Amino acid sequence: xxxxxxxxxxxxxxxxxxxxxxxxxxxxxxxxxxxxxxxxxxxxxxxxxxxxxxxxxxxxxxxxxxxxxxxxxxxxxxxxxxxxxxxxxxxxxxxxxxxxxxxxxxxxxxxxxxxxxxxxxxxxxxxxxxxxxxxxxxxxxxxxxxxxxxxxxxxxxxxxxxxxxxxxxxxxxxxxxxxxxxxxxxxxxxxxxxxxxxxxxxxxxxxxxxxxxxxxxxxxxxxxxxxxxxxxxxxxxxxxxxxxxxxxxxxxxxxxxxxxxxxxxxxxxxxxxxxxxxxxxxxxxxxxxxxxxxxxxxxxxxxxxxxxxxxxxxxxxxxxxxxxxxxxxxxxxxxxxxxxxxxxxxxxxxxxxxxxxxxxxxxxxxxxxxxxxxxxxxxxxxxxxxxxxxxxxxxxxxxxxxxxxxxxxxxxxxxxxxxxxxxxxxxxxxxxxxxxxxxxxxxxxxxxxxxxxxxxxxxxxx
Numbered sequence: 001x002x003x004x005x006x007x008x009x010x011x012x013x014x015x016x017x018x019x020x021x022x023x024x025x026x027x028x029x030x031x032x033x034x035x036x037x038x039x040x041x042x043x044x045x046x047x048x049x050x051x052x053x054x055x056x057x058x059x060x061x062x063x064x065x066x067x068x069x070x071x072x073x074x075x076x077x078x079x080x081x082x083x084x085x086x087x088x089x090x091x092x093x094x095x096x097x098x099x100x101x102x103x104x105x106x107x108x109x110x111x112x113x114x115x116x117x118x119x120x121x122x123x124x125x126x127x128x129x130x131x132x133x134x135x136x137x138x139x140x141x142x143x144x145x146x147x148x149x150x151x152x153x154x155x156x157x158x159x160x161x162x163x164x165x166x167x168x169x170x171x172x173x174x175x176x177x178x179x180x181x182x183x184x185x186x187x188x189x190x191x192x193x194x195x196x197x198x199x200x201x202x203x204x205x206x207x208x209x210x211x212x213x214x215x216x217x218x219x220x221x222x223x224x225x226x227x228x229x230x231x232x233x234x235x236x237x238x239x240x241x242x243x244x245x246x247x248x249x250x251x252x253x254x255x256x257x258x259x260x261x262x263x264x265x266x267x268x269x270x271x272x273x274x275x276x277x278x279x280x281x282x283x284x285x286x287x288x289x290x291x292x293x294x295x296x297x298x299x300x301x302x303x304x305x306x307x308x309x310x311x312x313x314x315x316x317x318x319x320x321x322x323x324x325x326x327x328x329x330x331x332x333x334x335x336x337x338x339x340x341x342x343x344x345x346x347x348x349x350x351x352x353x354x355x356x357x358x359x360x361x362x363x364x365x366x367x368x369x370x371x372x373x374x375x376x377x378x379x380x381x382x383x384x385x386x387x388x389x390x391x392x393x394x395x396x397x398x399x400x401x402x403x404x405x406x407x408x409x410x411x412x413x414x415x416x417x418x419x420x421x422x423x424x425x426x427x428x429x430x431x432x433x434x435x436x437x438x439x440x441x442x443x444x445x446x447x448x449x450x451x452x453x454x455x456x457x458x459x460x461x462x
Contacts, residue, residue: 010326013319014416017064024050025381038458039374039443041383050381051422053411056349058104058262058269060415063314066266066307073303082305083296086272089309093244093316094221094251096274098281100288103299105222105260106131107292108273112218112258113139115283116182124172125185126164127151127192130391130452132185132220132258137396141182144172151193152405154343154354159234161196161345162189162227166205178213188250189223189230192387194408195328195347197230200238200249207253216277219254225264225315226348229325244316256280263349266311266415270300324348324415327423331413334427340434343408350412353430355388358437364389364403366442366462372409372433374459375440380429384411390445391454 025033025048037043041054052059074081087099102108109132117123119140125132126147133143146168150158164186173181184206190196210217228246232238238246251257256275261267273288275281285295292299300308314320325348332346341357355369362368369388376382388407395402411426433440447458 010323012323012327012416012419013317014063022050027378030378030381034374034377038447038460039370040454040457040459041373041377041385042455043458044377044383048381049377049383051418051426052383053350053413053426054383054385056263056412056414057260058267059417060262060266060268061417062266062268062307062311063416065314066310069306069310070303072306073301075302077297078294079296080302080305082302082309085309086305089312090272090274093247093312094224094257094274095248096251096257096276098275098278098284100273100275100281100284100295101298101300101305102271102273102288102292104262104269105220105258105271106135107288107299108258108260108271109135110291111273111284111287112256113141114287115280116218117141118182120180121182122172122176122180123183123185124164124169124181126162126187126198127190129187129191129220130393130454132187134451136185143185146172147190147193151190151196154194154341154352154357154406154408157344159197159230159345160199160202161193162187162198163202164198164206166202166209169206170209173209173213173215178215181213181215183216183218183255184210185220186217186254187220187222188227189348191223191349192391192404192406193347194343194352194406195223195226195349196343196345197227197234197348199235200231200246200253201235203250203253216255217253219251219257221251221257222260222263223349224250225321226325228316229321230348242316243318243321247316261308261311264315265308266315267304267308270304270308272298327418327420328413330420331411331423331427334423335430338427338431338434340430343406350410352387352406353384353409353411354407355409356407358434359440359442361438362440362442364401364407367445367459368442369407369409370459371440371443374443375433376409376429379433380425382411382426382429384409386410386454390457393453 033048113135117139121141151161341354343352359368369386392402443459
């Protein structure tokens with residue numbers, strides 16, 4: 001007689017020492033708040049939010065080790081000891097030779113764009129990210145999407161939807177010439193595709209092709225640890241490798257990186273530009289002094305650099321990353337069981353709701369993802385965000401809206417902040433909105449800033 005093995009529950013690899021009290025607002029209070037915010041969840045006040053899933057950027061909980069490290073801040077203007085701790089951690093875990101600290105990821109994006117891109121250049125990448133693309137355009141370049149077609153289909157369950165289409169990349173190089181391509185822009189755990197990973201095999205193929213043409217690869221490594229987790233669990237030959245070893249292998253296939261440390265590296269502020277080319281590093285080190293701060297602190301205080309150095313080491317921990325992605329999977333699977341349309345496979349940092357399928361009666365001209373995010377907030381005080389036509393902005397030649405195939409609401413989970421019970425509340429709220437979806441009407445944009453409009457645009461009900 002055989003006995004069936006019982007399923008055992010798992011728990012977060014930490015215990016809670018301190019709590020921040022939150023409160024649930026009334027429906028009337030939320031109606032007033034969302035109207036004052038112009039139906040843009042970015043413009044809501046934090047005090048009016050119950051469960052904040054707007055972003056995982058700078059919203060994670062730091063550990064006791066990180067808080068202790070904050071007390072060791074060396075705030076010397078030049079040569080801070082914390083800078084050298086950070087440099088050591090980056091070299092150990094990521095392998096890049098030269099480090100330029102910045103206030104956050106977009107500081108690094110600005111510097112790399114200014115020193116590498118000239119007017120008329122083409123920058124291929126595996127799907128755009130808002131700030132990255134804008135910095136490339138402001139430097140005179142044009143972004144070209146070379147991600148595989150499967151990435152634009154929410155229902156396609158390709159395990160590595162962050163992969164580059166190698167044929168598209170090679171055609172682009174041949175059409176424009178390698179001299180017009182300053183670098184290939186490669187993101188791990190592609191945000192706009194739904195937190196979808198790139199495979200190691202694909203990255204090896206990109207490196208082989210790009211280096212044959214003398215083109216460097218610049219890595220957006222904001223969520224590299226999450227990508228490493230998917231390689232470990234999905235790619236043949238990596239099951240027995242550590243997360244740290246996989247991360248290092250990813251980084252070794254690239255020539256430099258921009259990092260918003262506010263995500264995987266578990267800090268509330270900070271970032272860096274990492275390079276292997278000494279001449280590029282000299283240019284970057286000169287630029288950081290102009291725009292950010294001295295090259296040994298960039299835009300960060302010493303205490304922030306110390307917390308970041310510790311956060312990097314914690315981000316590669318096997319138990320941490322398993323629980324981090326596991327909580328995202330928990331929420332995503334609950335929503336799938338409820339019949340809610342979302343991007344599959346479930347990504348690493350959030351669940352991406354398919355607003356086109358949830359609100360099929362709304363065209364992109366009335367901003368279905370923006371509408372859906374506002375409705376979820378109205379129902380429960382849960383704040384999430386739009387990733388669709390508003391985020392895609394306008395065509396810089398025609399001035400018309402860019403209409404992406406993906407019209408998504410990102411339900412983004414901070415690291416080490418919320419419990420499974422919070423995820424249950426979130427799923428129930430989304431289900432409630434889904435059940436009344438046919439009665440939901442769209443929005444009209446009444447204010448639009450020139451750049452990155454999703455941050456500050458305002459809307460009104462139609």
